[in-house]
Amino acid sequence: MLHVSTRGEYGVRVMIDLARHYRIGLRSLTDISLAEGLPVQYLEQLIKRLREAELVSSTRGAHGGYRLSRPPDEIRMSEVLRTLEGPIGLYSCVADDGVSVACDWDRLNHCSTRLLWSRLRSAIILTLDTMTLAELVPAETADGPAAAIVAAETN
Amino acid sequence: MLHVSTRGEYGVRVMIDLARHYRIGLRSLTDISLAEGLPVQYLEQLIKRLREAELVSSTRGAHGGYRLSRPPDEIRMSEVLRTLEGPIGLYSCVADDGVSVACDWDRLNHCSTRLLWSRLRSAIILTLDTMTLAELVPAETADGPAAAIVAAETN
C-alpha cells in the first residue's frame, strides 16, 4: 500500500541531481537522463510540472538546461512531492491542508475512518515538511568521476 | 499522492462495523453492506483477505456471519491495512520491515532517494502501529437495545 509511483521517484531523483549541480550551472535533461539512467522523454513530462511550480527554471536553446529556482535547503520535500504527484491526501474527506471535507459517509453516519486518514496525513506532512532537498544530497559529491561511488551511507 | 484505494477504505469500514458489534454476535455481510452503503460482492473479496489473515472469523450457513477474532483494542491499524493493501513500502528499496533492499540505482550510484522513503515509511508505520480499531469506534454509536449496554460498560 501507499506506494509512490515513478513520477515521484524519478522526479525526486531529478531534483537531487539538480541540487548536486546547483552551484555549477545549467544541467540538461539528457545529462540527467544519462547520469540517472532514466528515459529522457519521460523526464520531460515530469520536469514540466516542476517548472510550472517554479521549483526549477529553464533556459532554452543550445547549452541550455535546468537549475533549481532556490537553494536545496530551501526546498521542502513536501513541495516537491505535491508538485509531482498532486495533493497529499489519503482519502477524499481529508484534504491536503488537513481540513475535513464532508463526504458521502456523513449522510449515512459519521465518517468513521476520517480520524485514521487525518492522523496518517499529519504524520506524512510533518515528515515531508521537515525535510529538504539538501538532506538528500551527499555532502562531498562534487561531481567528479569517482564522486558518486564515494557517496556516504545514509541509513 | 499516497492515496488509499477503496480496498483500504471499505475494508477499514467493515472492521469498524464489526468492532461496533463485537460483543453482540455474528454480523452478516449483507447487514454490513446495508449499514455502510457498500456493494456486498465487493466486500466479499475484501473480507476474504481479512479472514485469511485471521483478523476476522466466519460462520457459514443461515444465521452465519463474521466477527473479529480479537477485541478491537488488540487490533492495530497497521495489521488491518497491511492485510487489505499489502506491505507498507513506498518504494522497492525500502521494504515493509524497514530493511534497505539493494535496488537498481545502487549499481549506478548510491540510491539517493532511499533516506526519503525510509523516513516517510517510519512515520507511517509508527502512526499505524500506535492506533487500534477501538479508537475508531464512536463510543455512543450502537444500534439495537443490547448495544446501549455495551457502550455503557466499555467506555
Add this chain to the structure above:
DNA sequence: CGCTATTCCGACTAATTCGCTCAGATATAC
C-alpha cells in the same frame, strides 16, 4: 427432506492510471 440464508470461490469486465514513446514545434549558442 427441502428451503433459505449465508459464506465461499473464480472468472470476467469496464474504466482508469501508469510508464512510457513518438512526432514534431520553438528557441538559442555558435
Add this chain to the structure above:
DNA sequence: GTATATCTGAGCGAATTAGTCGGAATAGCG
C-alpha cells in the same frame, strides 16, 4: 543555418482498480 536544447500534445500497451456475475458449499429451520 545548423546543432543543441527546451517545449508540447497525442497515442498506447500493460497493469491496477472497482467492481459484477454466476454458482458451489454449508448450515439452520420447519
